[in-house]
Amino acid sequence: xxxxxGFGLLFGFFLTRAGATDGDAIVGMFLLDDLHLAGxxxxxIGVAAVGLRVLRRAGxxxxxxxxxxxxxxxxxxxxFGAGWALTGTCPGTGLAQLGEGRxxxxxxxxxxxxxxxxxxxxxxxxxxxxAARRTRAALDL
Numbered sequence: 836x837x838x839x840x841g842f843g844l845l846f847g848f849f850l851t852r853a854g855a856t857d858g859d860a861i862v863g864m865f866l867l868d869d870l871h872l873a874g875x876x877x878x879x880i881g882v883a884a885v886g887l888r889v890l891r892r893a894g895x896x897x898x899x900x901x902x903x904x905x906x907x908x909x910x911x912x913x914x915f916g917a918g919w920a921l922t923g924t925c926p927g928t929g930l931a932q933l934g935e936g937r938x939x940x941x942x943x944x945x946x947x948x949x950x951x952x953x954x955x956x957x958x959x960x961x962x963x964x965x966a967a968r969r970t971r972a973a974l975d976l
Contacts (some may be wrong), residue, residue, distance in 0.1 A: 906965035
């Protein structure tokens, strides 16, 4: 457990050093004015891809299986994007901002926890209703 906490601290440190916790830098990325964060994400994806490949070849990690498409993913993606647009941060940077002592991060992290709790309570029922609606729509064709 302590090892994961350490990796989380290291991840937050690198997010802070890269400027990913700066709301202006995030807005600049989305407005295509300042693309250094997009470059940071590209490098992170590349490092993760190489790392996973090395770990897989060493037999330390199994292949990552694709996840099935579920009806709620589009709605969830839209909610995630709306939250990112409203707060100027995603979950990782929100936690790093909290570590920096930024008061507004309390609202972002609180919203993430509330959303997770709501999904835990209501998600399965919503997924069933969306799947049933999708099945009815397919039968009507």
